Structure formats: C-alpha cells, structure tokens
Amino acid sequence: xxxxxxxxxxxxxxxxxxxxxxxxxxxxxxxxxxxxxxxxxxxxxxxxxxxxxxxxxxxxxxxxxxxxxxxxxxxxxxxxxxxxxxxxxxxxxxxxxxxxxxxxxxxxxxxxxxxxxxxxxxxxxxxxxxxxxxxxxxxxxxxxxxxxxxxxxxxxxxxxxxxxxxxxxxxxxxxxxxxxxxxxxxxxxxxxxxxxxxxxxxxxxxxxxxxxxxxxxxxxxxxxxxxxxxxxxxxxxxxxxxxxxxxxxxxxxxxxxxxxxxxxxxxxxxxxxxxxxxxxxxxxxxxxxxxxxxxx
Amino acid sequence: xxxxxxxxxxxxxxxxxxxxxxxxxxxxxxxxxxxxxxxxxxxxxxxxxxxxxxxxxxxxxxxxxxxxxxxxxxxxxxxxxxxxxxxxxxxxxxxxxxxxxxxxxxxxxxxxxxxxxxxxxxxxxxxxxxxxxxxxxxxxxxxxxxxxxxxxxxxxxxxxxxxxxxxxxxxxxxxxxxxxxxxxxxxxxxxxxxxxxxxxxxxxxxxxxxxxxxxxxxxxxxxxxxxxxxxxxxxxxxxxxxxxxxxxxxxxxxxxxxxxxxxxxxxxxxxxxxxxxxxxxxxxxxxx
Numbered sequence: 406x407x408x409x410x411x412x413x414x415x416x417x418x419x420x421x422x423x424x425x426x427x428x429x430x431x432x433x434x435x436x437x438x439x440x441x442x443x444x445x446x447x448x449x450x451x452x453x454x455x456x457x458x459x460x461x462x463x464x465x466x467x468x469x470x471x472x473x474x475x476x477x478x479x480x481x482x483x484x485x486x487x488x489x490x491x492x493x494x495x496x497x498x499x500x501x502x503x504x505x506x507x508x509x510x511x512x513x514x515x516x517x518x519x520x521x522x523x524x525x526x527x528x529x530x531x532x533x534x535x536x537x538x539x540x541x542x543x544x545x546x547x548x549x550x551x552x553x554x555x556x557x558x559x560x561x562x563x564x565x566x567x568x569x570x571x572x573x574x575x576x577x578x579x580x581x582x583x584x585x586x587x588x589x590x591x592x593x594x595x596x597x598x599x600x601x602x603x604x605x606x607x608x609x610x611x612x613x614x615x616x617x618x619x620x621x622x623x624x625x626x627x628x629x630x631x632x633x634x635x636x637x638x639x640x641x642x643x644x645x646x647x648x649x650x651x652x653x654x655x656x657x658x659x660x661x662x663x664x665x666x667x668x669x670x671x672x673x674x675x676x677x678x679x680x681x682x683x684x685x686x687x688x689x690x691x692x693x694x695x696x697x698x699x700x701x
Numbered sequence: 702x703x704x705x706x707x708x709x710x711x712x713x714x715x716x717x718x719x720x721x722x723x724x725x726x727x728x729x730x731x732x733x734x735x736x737x738x739x740x741x742x743x744x745x746x747x748x749x750x751x752x753x754x755x756x757x758x759x760x761x762x763x764x765x766x767x768x769x770x771x772x773x774x775x776x777x778x779x780x781x782x783x784x785x786x787x788x789x790x791x792x793x794x795x796x797x798x799x800x801x802x803x804x805x806x807x808x809x810x811x812x813x814x815x816x817x818x819x820x821x822x823x824x825x826x827x828x829x830x831x832x833x834x835x836x837x838x839x840x841x842x843x844x845x846x847x848x849x850x851x852x853x854x855x856x857x858x859x860x861x862x863x864x865x866x867x868x869x870x871x872x873x874x875x876x877x878x879x880x881x882x883x884x885x886x887x888x889x890x891x892x893x894x895x896x897x898x899x900x901x902x903x904x905x906x907x908x909x910x911x912x913x914x915x916x917x918x919x920x921x922x923x924x925x926x927x928x929x930x931x932x933x934x935x936x937x938x939x940x941x942x943x944x945x946x947x948x949x950x951x952x953x954x955x956x957x958x959x960x961x962x963x964x965x966x967x968x969x970x971x972x973x974x975x976x977x978x979x980x981x982x983x984x985x986x987x988x989x
Contacts, residue, residue, distance in 0.1 A: 524973070531969075534958065534961045538959075643793075677809070679808075680809065686794060686795075686797075687780060690784075691784060694784055694787055695784065
C-alpha cells in the first residue's frame with residue numbers, strides 16, 4: 406500500500422471542518438438555541454475525532470467510549486463545584502480521562518475484535534449503573550449547577566486543537582505504529598512493534614479528546630446525568646466514524662457535525678427521525694462496504 | 702425457594718435469547734446485536750395477539766414465533782448477507798442500526814409507553830406447600846427446558862441440524878461436502894429468532910413491555926452466552942441459568958442496583974481470564 410498517499414491528512418477535508426465550525430460560530434451569535442446547536446455540533450466532532458484514533462487508526466472497536474466522556478464531564482463538574490477554576494478543572498478532567506484510558510487500555514487491549522467490543526460495552530454499562538447509584542455524584546437525578554462556560558468560539562478553538570493534535574498524532578511515530586497495528590496486528594508484532602503500547606497510546610490520545618468533549622458538554626448544559634452517557638451515545642460516535650470514513654479524522658468530524666445538525670432539524674419528529682437515522686445508517690454502511698469489497 | 706424460582710425463570714429467558722446469539726455466532730462468527738430487539742418484537746407480537754385479537758397463550762406464542770422467524774430471515778437476507786465476508790465494525794454498525802430501526806418502528810406503532818399483558822394471560826398464582834408461584838414463571842421455565850431439548854434434537858438428529866453443526870465447525874469444508882450454506886444460515890437465524898420470540902412472550906407475561914425493553918435483558922443474555930462459551934449450546938443454557946440465579950440472589954441479598962452490574966462484571970472477568978467461557982467452547986478460544 407502506498408504509505409504516502411494513505412497518510413496525507415486530507416487538507417481540504419480538514420479545512421472544511423474548520424470552516425463549518427467557524428460558520429457555526431458566526432451564525433450562532435443570534436439566538437441561544439443556535440449557539441447551543443453550534444456547540445453541540447463541535448462537541449460531537451471532538452468526540453468523533455477521539456473515537457477515530459481508537460477505531461479508525463488503531464483498529465480497536467470500542468463500544469464504550471461514552472465512559473471517557475462521562476469521566477471528563479463528571480470530573481469537571483466535581484472540580485468546579487469544589488471551587489477550582491475552569492482551566493484547572495479542564496486540565497484535571499483531561500488527565501483523569503487519559504489516566505482512565507491508560508488503566509483500561511492495559512487491562513483490555515489484550516482482547517481483540519468482537520471480544521474487545523463486548524468488553525467495552527460491558528464496561529460502559531457498569532459505569533452507567535455505578536453513576537446512577539453514586540449519590541455523591543447526584544445519582545440518577547444528575548449533577549446540577551455546573552458553571553456554563555461553553556460558548557461557540559471556545560468550543561471552536563478546542564475543536565481546532567483536537568483536529569490539529571489528531572492530524573499531528575496520525576503522522577507522528579506513535580500514530581504510524583498504531584496504524585500498522587490497525588492494519589495487521591500479527592505483521593506488526595512480527596516486525597517488533599509493541600502492539601499493546603501502540604494501542605494504548607492511541608486510546609489515550611483519543612480519550613483526551615473525548616474527555617474534553619465531556620467537559621464542554623457539562624459546561625454547555627450546566628447539568629449532567631448518567632442518561633447523557635449511555636450506550637446510545639457511544640453508538641452515535643461510532644456511527645459518525647463509520648459514515649465519515651474510519652481513519653481519516655476529518656471525515657468522522659464532518660459526519661458528527663452533520664448528524665448533530667440532522668438531529669436538530671428533525672427534532673420535532675422524534676420517532677420518525679430515529680427511523681430515518683437508523684435506515685440511513687444501515688443503507689449507507691452496506692453500500693459503502695459492498696463497494697469497498699468489490700474494488701479490493 | 703421463591704428466589705430460586707424467580708432466578709430460574711428469568712434465567713430461562715436469558716438462556717433462550719443466549720441460544721439465538723450462540724447459534725448465529727456459531728454459523729457466521731458474528732454478533733447479532735439486533736437479536737435483543739427481536740425478543741422485544743416477540744413480546745409485542747404476543748401482546749398484540751393477546752390483547753387485540755384475544756387469542757390464548759399457545760396461539761399467541763405461535764404467532765409471535767412465526768413473526769419473529771420471518772423478521773429474522775428478512776434481516777439476514779437484506780442486511781447481513783450483502784456484507785458477508787466482512788469482519789468487525791461495519792457488521793456491528795449495521796446490527797446496531799437494525800436494532801434502533803426495530804425499536805423505533807415499534808415505538809411508531811405502539812407509542813413509547815409501558816404496556817402490560819392482559820391479566821388473564823397466564824395470570825394466577827399457584828400455591829404449593831406455602832410457596833406462591835406465579836404461573837407465568839413456571840410456564841417460562843418449562844417452556845425453556847422443553848425448547849432446549851427440541852433444539853438439541855434438531856441439531857443432533859436431523860439432516861439440517863447436522864449441516865448446521867458442519868457449517869459452524871468449518872464452513873468451507875461444509876460447502877465442499879455439498880451443504881447449502883445460505884439456507885443453513887437462514888435456518889440458524891429463523892431458529893434463533895423463534896427462540897427469541899418465545900423468550901419475548903415469556904418475558905412479557907412476567908414483566909412490563911416497552912419498545913426499549915429488549916436492550917438490557919438482551920445485553921445480559923449476550924453476557925450469558927459469552928460466559929457460557931459462545932457458539933456452544935449447552936454453554937448458553939448454563940450461562941443463562943447461572944446468570945439468572947446469580948443476579949436474583951445478588952438482588953435479594955445486596956441491593957438491586959448491584960444486580961444490574963453483576964452480569965457485566967462477570968462478563969468482563971470471564972472474557973479476560975477464561976475467554977472460552979465456562980463450557981470452554983472452541984470457537985470462543987480461537988477468537989482470541
């Protein structure tokens with residue numbers, strides 16, 4: 406495979422992400438609702454970038470990425486409630502997200518394929534039930550009174566940071582290693598790559614972005630509950646990665662933004678919206694991968 | 702004793718659903734995440750027959766089974782077959798899309814609110830020696846045991862069953878021996894979905910039903926299939942009943958919150974330390 410070609414960052418795609426985000430910021434100056442939507446879109450893009458590093462580049466299917474988002478959001482909530490400043494809480498949340506990813510990564514990255522997916526799914530459920538029953542974190546009712554610091558320009562800046570970091574990571578040495586593992590684990594083991602290290606590093610960097618998205622999410626609503634971090638959340642992220650094109654970074658970010666936009670437009674037709682969404686997911690995935698199989 | 706019956710009856714639901722996961726995993730090496738929603742469809746089909754058409758238990762169950770098998774075959778034909786030969790993420794995403802699709806179609810027709818089976822549908826309580834046993838739970842248990850016997854018979858004594866085991870063992874070799882793989886895969890989906898349909902009616906007669914009801918018991922049944930050793934039929938039974946019992950006792954002794962976590966904790970521990978599952982299935986081990 407032509408390595409150069411594969412690792413081109415997709416300059417136009419990346420610029421599109423930046424421009425759409427910027428347009429969102431400009432358009433959202435009018436009403437609170439619009440700025441809410443614009444922030445949501447960019448938060449989703451950060452999450453998709455994080456999951457893409459794990460799923461698209463390192464090839465490790467995770468169905469529990471909402472865990473890292475929850476880690477970021479709850480850390481931020483607790484930190485701001487105990488009097489820390491926003492930047493301190495943000496850094497703390499990111500550190501906790503990365504630390505969690507480190508521990509989980511080392512425990513779970515020996516699993517592969519479907520087993521990893523199942524283990525992460527189980528983990529997501531465990532964390533959700535645990536949060537629902539921890540009264541000091543608000544339990545099932547949720548955590549209130551988080552300062553609302555998320556504004557569209559702030560989100561836009563952080564999203565840019567995520568995009569740049571992700572692209573840089575993809576072209577760095579650890580990114581190459583993770584990508585090699587994603588393409589063929591046995592082969593990369595055979596040429597002496599420590600596959601577990603490579604996977605854990607990709608997971609950690611991804612978890613940082615996802616935790617950041619969690620922080621922004623908590624600052625957007627001023628309120629978080631375990632219901633925000635369910636299996637469905639992880640699936641939405643995964644759908645963005647698959648529809649956008651795994652491993653391209655800008656693709657999942659664009660797809661995530663478009664999906665949020667779609668959700669916002671069809672908000673009034675909740676059930677029909679979900680039917681359309683799931684149908685689109687099925688049809689697009691089948692068409693994409695059928696074609697891919699025919700050409701390779 | 703009361704808890705024992707409760708645990709066994711919910712365990713029998715888990716076991717029935719787990720069998721479907723295991724059958725499909727056996728022939729296709731894929732996890733059919735939409736399976737839990739086929740169970741939900743079964744529960745709604747049974748509900749529809751029981752409350753709108755006023756059918757009895759046996760007829761409602763039969764209709765639910767037929768309906769679920771049909772849905773299972775359609776799903777396999779139109780959603781999974783185009784992606785045959787592709788591993789991992791795309792399949793998973795299609796399965797999850799299907800699962801959402803089924804949930805929201807039911808929500809479209811029946812609304813999102815919780816519903817109850819009519820009270821004369823397997824209502825009533827049997828009192829034996831001071832222990833009160835709801836009829837629905839006993840029926841679920843007996844039905845599950847009966848169906849598992851039937852499944853073992855099909856797999857081991859009939860031509861189709863032998864073909865299915867052959868495909869599960871080595872699909873290329875089976876094809877070389879003249880087994881029509883497509884038909885066998887459809888059959889596996891049909892049988893698995895039929896079992897899920899029965900499980901749905903049984904679950905519905907014990908608890909409440911709602912369009913999103915499938916997810917939690919579905920995931921737990923999946924945990925049961927993995928714990929028992931995915932791809933193995935006795936393993937699915939063992940896992941289902943073990944999980945039902947453990948969950949009920951944990952719920953009774955500690956608190957109910959812990960009850961929902963225990964299945965997944967066991968799942969992760971088993972995957973990490975004994976990937977072949979309790980029954981030590983060959984398929985499960987080779988996956989790692």
